[in-house]
Amino acid sequence: MHVPDGFLxxxxxxxxxxVAAAGIAVALRxxxxxxxxxxxxxxGLVAAxxxxAQMLNFPVGAGTSGHLLGGALAAVLVGPYTGALCLAVVLLVQGLLFADGGITAxxxxxxxxxxxxVGTGWLVFRLVQRLLPSRLSMVPVAAGVAALVSVPVTALAFVGLFAIGGQAPVSLAAVTTAMLSWHVLIGIGEAVITTLxxxxVVATRPDLVYGARSVLRSRPLEVRTTGATA
Incomplete structure (x- = not known):
């Protein structure tokens, strides 16, 4: 989904x-x-x-490419603001060093x-988390649903931008069909990867998962006592 130079x-x-500059400023705070x-x-691990994952690109059509986004994964693991910064750093490195996505774009x-x-992934995650039982086992499930929804929503956002200022000699219908058809499939794959x-991480170190903190806070403390029995 990296947008090249001159596409808009x-x-x-x-x-x-x-919008990006304002969003990064909010994320930094x-x-x-x-x-x-x-x-x-x-x-750091999430960004890496x-x-x-994003270096594995395949053409979607109309000059764009498709790959895993990682927005929901980053939001759930490190929080929405930190996740947004992780994605921004990744995009900056890809654009400057690997020409993956245009500089002007x-x-x-x-x-x-x-x-x-990231925003859609986090909002959907929190919504699903409230609907599901407050258990650690439900955190990966909510994360998977968030990933599934966030990918086509992001694709639709791109279609909206193309409808406003698209410069490529491709019809809006063709771009919409290409983006949504491919990114629904990408969303399924991203949901599986995000869930796993x-x-x-939840199975080994749930305290490291930002999205699991509310569940951990709601769990009653276990007080273990030892004593001799007669």
Whole structure:
């Protein structure tokens, strides 16, 4: 879903650049409440994992590419603000060093990945989490649903931007069909990967999962006493 240079007109690219800058500023402030001794190392691991996963691209059509987004995964593991920063760093490195996504389209890509994908993933995760029983085993399930929804929603956001300022000689119907058909499939794959990744961390170190903190706080403390019996 990386948007290349020249795919959107200058006003649209400038507008998404402004949105991206504002979103990153908000994320920098919000990440102060999320980052601690446990979250900071996890943020680095999440960024590395998403970077590696996003390097596996395949053409979607109309000049765009498809791959895993990682927005819901990042939001659940390290929090929505820190997750947005992780995605922004990944996009910056990919654009500058690997020409994956245009430089002039960096604001557009950050808007789609860091704001739309992460934001949608976190909101859906919290909604599903409230509907499901408050158990650790439900955290990966909610994360998987969030990933499934966030991918096509992000694809729709891109279609909306293309409808406003698309420059490519491709019809809006063709772009919509290509993006939604492929990204529904990508969403299914991302849901599976997100569920497995979050589930593996929850099974070993649930305290490292930001999305599991509310569940851990609601669990009653276990007080164990030892004593001699006559």
């Amino acid at each position: 007109d200058a006003p649209t690219s400038l507008a998404t650049g402004a 919000g990440a102060r409440r999320e980052l601690d001794d446990r979250t900071a190392p996890m943020a 994992f998403v970077f590696a 960096l604001g557009t890509n950050i808007t789609l990945f860091s704001i739309v994908a 990744a979050v589930g593996s």
